[in-house]
Amino acid sequence: xxxxxxxxxxxxxxxxxxxxxxxxxxxxxxxxxxxxxxxxxxxxxxxxxxxxxxxxxxxxxxxxxxxxxxxxxxxxxxxxxxxxxxxxxxxxxxxxxxxxxxxxxxxxxxxxxxxxxxxxxxxxxxxxxxxxxxxxxxxxxxxxxxxxxxxxxxxxxxxxxxxxxxxxxxxxxxxxxxxxxxxxxxxxxxxxxxxxxxxxxxxxxxxxxxxxxxxxxxxxxxxxxxxxxxxxxxxxxxxxxxxxxxxxxxxxxxxxxxxxxxxxxxxxxxxxxxxxxxxxxxxxxxxxxxxxxxxxxxxxxxxxxxxxxxxxxxxxxxxxxxxxxxxxxxxxxxxxxxxxxxxxxxxxxxxxx
Amino acid sequence: xxxxxxxxxxxxxxxxxxxxxxxxxxxxxxxxxxxxxxxxxxxxxxxxxxxxxxxxxxxxxxxxxxxxxxxxxxxxxxxxxxxxxxxxxxxxxxxxxxxxxxxxxxxxxxxxxxxxxxxxxxxxxxxxxxxxxxxxxxxxxxxxxxxxxxxxxxxxxxxxxxxxxxxxxxxxxxxxxxxxxxxxxxxxxxxxxxxxxxxxxxxxxxxxxxxxxxxxxxxxxxxxxxxxxxxxxxxxxxxxxxxxxxxxxxxxxxxxxxxxxxxxxxxxxxxxxxxxxxxxxxxxxxxxxxxxxxxxxxxxxxxxxxxxxxxxxxxxxxxxxxxxxxxxxxxxxxxxxxxxxxxxxxxxxxxxxxxxxxxxxxxxxxxxxxxxxxxxxxxxxxxxxxxxxxxxxxxxxxxxxxxxxxxxxxxxxxxxxxxxxxxxxxxxxxxxxxxxxxxxxxxxxxxxxxxxxxxxxxxxxxxxxxxxxxxxxxxxxxxxxxxxxxxxxxxxxxxxxxxxxxxxxxxxxxxxxxxxxxxxxxxxxxxxxxxxxxxxxxxxxxxxxxxxxxxxxxxxxx
Numbered sequence: 001x002x003x004x005x006x007x008x009x010x011x012x013x014x015x016x017x018x019x020x021x022x023x024x025x026x027x028x029x030x031x032x033x034x035x036x037x038x039x040x041x042x043x044x045x046x047x048x049x050x051x052x053x054x055x056x057x058x059x060x061x062x063x064x065x066x067x068x069x070x071x072x073x074x075x076x077x078x079x080x081x082x083x084x085x086x087x088x089x090x091x092x093x094x095x096x097x098x099x100x101x102x103x104x105x106x107x108x109x110x111x112x113x114x115x116x117x118x119x120x121x122x123x124x125x126x127x128x129x130x131x132x133x134x135x136x137x138x139x140x141x142x143x144x145x146x147x148x149x150x151x152x153x154x155x156x157x158x159x160x161x162x163x164x165x166x167x168x169x170x171x172x173x174x175x176x177x178x179x180x181x182x183x184x185x186x187x188x189x190x191x192x193x194x195x196x197x198x199x200x201x202x203x204x205x206x207x208x209x210x211x212x213x214x215x216x217x218x219x220x221x222x223x224x225x226x227x228x229x230x231x232x233x234x235x236x237x238x239x240x241x242x243x244x245x246x247x248x249x250x251x252x253x254x255x256x257x258x259x260x261x262x263x264x265x266x267x268x269x270x271x272x273x274x275x276x277x278x279x280x281x282x283x284x285x286x287x288x289x290x291x292x293x294x295x296x297x298x299x300x301x302x303x304x305x306x307x308x309x310x311x312x313x314x315x316x317x318x319x320x321x322x323x324x325x326x327x328x329x330x331x332x333x334x335x336x337x338x339x340x341x342x343x344x345x346x347x348x349x350x351x352x353x
Numbered sequence: 354x355x356x357x358x359x360x361x362x363x364x365x366x367x368x369x370x371x372x373x374x375x376x377x378x379x380x381x382x383x384x385x386x387x388x389x390x391x392x393x394x395x396x397x398x399x400x401x402x403x404x405x406x407x408x409x410x411x412x413x414x415x416x417x418x419x420x421x422x423x424x425x426x427x428x429x430x431x432x433x434x435x436x437x438x439x440x441x442x443x444x445x446x447x448x449x450x451x452x453x454x455x456x457x458x459x460x461x462x463x464x465x466x467x468x469x470x471x472x473x474x475x476x477x478x479x480x481x482x483x484x485x486x487x488x489x490x491x492x493x494x495x496x497x498x499x500x501x502x503x504x505x506x507x508x509x510x511x512x513x514x515x516x517x518x519x520x521x522x523x524x525x526x527x528x529x530x531x532x533x534x535x536x537x538x539x540x541x542x543x544x545x546x547x548x549x550x551x552x553x554x555x556x557x558x559x560x561x562x563x564x565x566x567x568x569x570x571x572x573x574x575x576x577x578x579x580x581x582x583x584x585x586x587x588x589x590x591x592x593x594x595x596x597x598x599x600x601x602x603x604x605x606x607x608x609x610x611x612x613x614x615x616x617x618x619x620x621x622x623x624x625x626x627x628x629x630x631x632x633x634x635x636x637x638x639x640x641x642x643x644x645x646x647x648x649x650x651x652x653x654x655x656x657x658x659x660x661x662x663x664x665x666x667x668x669x670x671x672x673x674x675x676x677x678x679x680x681x682x683x684x685x686x687x688x689x690x691x692x693x694x695x696x697x698x699x700x701x702x703x704x705x706x707x708x709x710x711x712x713x714x715x716x717x718x719x720x721x722x723x724x725x726x727x728x729x730x731x732x733x734x735x736x737x738x739x740x741x742x743x744x745x746x747x748x749x750x751x752x753x754x755x756x757x758x759x760x761x762x763x764x765x766x767x768x769x770x771x772x773x774x775x776x777x778x779x780x781x782x783x784x785x786x787x788x789x790x791x792x793x794x795x796x797x798x799x800x801x802x803x804x805x806x807x808x809x810x811x812x813x814x815x816x817x818x819x820x821x822x823x824x825x826x827x828x829x830x831x832x833x834x835x836x837x838x839x840x841x842x843x844x845x846x847x848x849x850x851x852x853x854x855x856x857x858x859x860x861x862x863x864x865x866x867x868x869x870x871x872x873x874x875x876x877x878x879x880x881x882x883x884x885x886x887x888x889x890x891x892x893x894x895x896x897x898x899x900x901x902x903x904x905x906x907x908x909x910x911x
Contacts, residue, residue, distance in 0.1 A: 078817035088808040101816040
């Protein structure tokens with residue numbers, strides 16, 4: 001029996017159809033990723049799954065039972081956890097934040113203390129109990145939010161872009177936790193993401209959501225291969241490019257992207273192809289550097305996002321690339337909007353989808 | 354809104370002090386231009402000023418303490434009382450002359466039954482059975498009160514009869530109005546026409562002459578209207594009017610329906626002059642107490658009519674420099690003056706209780722209204738919502754004086770809640786401030802709760818909270834805002850003056866608080882006490898803000 005099943009789920013807001021005939025099944029213990037551009041309806045879908053909103057039409061089944069919105073949904077909601085994209089914490093200590101779910105369920109104090117300690121250990125925030133939650137960094141706060149949802153041991157955990165705008169260290173901690181609770185605790189996960197690598201790593205099944213419709217469901221590989229031309233349109237999928245690939249005599253592929261951008265890749269795949277490069281695999285420098293890396297581009301910084309210890313930069317080099325540098329390097333290199341920079345990455349960092 | 358209410362009064366006080374100081378310094382630099390006020394016309398029969406005591410008719414207002422009234426009047430006209438009046442002196446000069454046994458003079462001043470009244474009172478022995486637990490309300494004129502006479506009469510009476518006398522001092526007209534409503538037991542006033550009407554209409558039982566003094570016309574020493582040697586007061590007024598029309602002189606009128614004002618009007622009407630028109634730039638209507646009018650006359654070098662008692666008691670203070678007031682203020686605070694202490698305590702008590710009670714009503718009300726902003730999809734709910742929010746927002750700016758008026762009319766003996774006898778008690782003051790505090794607390798709570806992120810509510814729901822638990826967490830998140838609401842309400846309450854003045858009556862030792870005392874002491878020219886109280890008020894506002902800031906910081910960092 002699937003943990004969650006959606007049948008012809010529709011959600012309309014005045015003047016806008018947010019979801020149209022959405023159908024999917026998520027089996028018990030499965031990790032399910034919904035991938036799609038901004039405004040595709042990902043958040044709406046998660047809100048329906050968390051019973052915060054009611055669908056305009058269609059039915060949702062939880063463990064095979066159709067949800068009756070006329071009834072009190074409290075008991076059902078208590079079996080589902082959610083981590084929102086925007087971290088929301090109560091203005092009080094980390095302990096009070098994390099223990100909240102247990103407290104309102106009337107758990108006794110000793111159990112609460114023990115469970116808080118365990119779950120904080122899991123998200124690697126041991127000893128943070130007495131800090132004020134609002135004084136934490138973005139990544140720490142998101143980990144507290146994850147701990148808040150996990151402490152009540154939900155059957156189903158919903159995650160709305162859980163690692164968006166976090167630095168790599170926090171991303172990897174959260175991904176590890178998610179992987180562990182899914183593989184070891186067998187908690188069913190449904191997550192939305194724009195990060196293909198994350199979907200590929202964590203999810204058993206991936207659904208592509210466009211304009212409120214699911215266009216494809218399957219394994220990560222299946223979905224990305226068939227739907228690559230849509231994926232290229234994702235503004236928030238980083239460094240994904242589609243072009244014509246030619247295999248050279250050296251045994252590498254040269255992919256011709258438009259705007260005279262050429263990317264060399266270490267595999268041999270001819271024909272139309274979509275490739276991506278993870279932002280953390282790109283080296284940024286002020287001057288052209290001599291190295292073994294095959295791909296070197298010159299560009300200008302057009303956008304900067306502050307993630308605390310790390311800066312995420314958008315560089316226009318004919319195509320837009322997203323790169324990450326530590327704040328320290330960022331300061332040392334005296335980077336700024338419009339600074340001219342060089343992007344360097346190895347052919348082996350280029351991956352085909 | 355939140356901080357301005359309490360800081361503004363403090364700023365105004367500070368500004369007034371600095372400004373006042375500058376003004377007086379400016380004057381003392383050019384002493385030749387400022388003439389001291391002097392008595393220019395006196396000893397005219399029309400200027401004689403008899404004071405009568407009138408019991409409020411117990412048939413009209415049964416709740417009055419008639420026995421105590423008889424005891425009080427008997428005391429006033431007894432040998433002891435009359436001697437106290439005769440012995441009351443200021444700077445060696447007596448301010449009031451008791452009628453004693455001068456029945457001829459009393460009769461010529463309109464007390465036709467004075468002899469019988471004295472006889473009747475002397476035969477009364479009801480004092481032994483008076484109910485001593487009830488407070489006893491005397492309304493009197495500002496001129497009596499400001500002279501200081503009551504300070505030597507009333508304590509003696511209170512001691513002898515073990516009773517608390519609550520004195521409300523206003524203009525004669527107002528004093529009689531208060532008595533007509535049944536909010537006083539006895540009046541001690543000086544306006545024959547008003548008194549006779551009061552008795553004729555059945556509100557007062559009878560008039561008893563207690564004492565008299567006389568009025569004098571004062572003006573600047575250089576006497577620009579040349580009234581120094583005119584034969585009578587009427588002629589003097591005529592000349593002031595003429596000089597005024599030529600722009601050479603000014604006249605300041607009490608314009609407060611006091612006995613002084615009524616006598617002044619009588620003299621103008623004998624001349625067929627109607628001075629109160631916008632065209633008469635020389636005629637200034639102050640609407641203030643005698644002491645204030647004296648100070649205004651001094652500042653503006655104007656003529657005015659004044660009873661000799663107030664004149665003798667106040668003329669020295671006219672030249673008290675502001676710096677001396679500051680010095681006195683420091684002394685008063687430094688010596689832990691019991692009156693300053695009692696006034697401060699009452700202020701804190703009244704405003705504190707009003708705000709706590711206001712929170713009991715205002716916080717749930719504001720929460721409910723703020724909470725609704727999360728919901729309310731149905732148009733009718735929305736409409737009710739918008740309407741009630743608007744009411745709260747409108748009432749946040751409720752003028753205190755209006756609240757005071759409404760509470761006064763409600764609690765007044767002839768008002769709907771008169772039988773509770775709450776008027777002129779701290780309870781009435783708490784009630785008035787409560788009415789002001791509720792909308793402030795509800796309004797700020799409303800916006801604090803409304804501005805808690807919707808995400809907080811959803812977060813709680815998603816973690817499995819019930820509706821009630823969700824409301825509690827939202828309230829918790831809004832706690833700084835709610836605290837701010839209470840501090841703002843406290844600031845507004847403790848700095849409020851109009852409302853508590855009306856319902857409290859500014860009765861010394863009983864309902865006098867910081868603001869009413871500042872107002873009153875300023876009118877009396879007792880700047881030392883006024884400044885001392887101002888400093889206390891400012892310090893309280895500062896302390897409250899300090900606590901708030903501390904709690905806010907603690908709320909974020911903890």
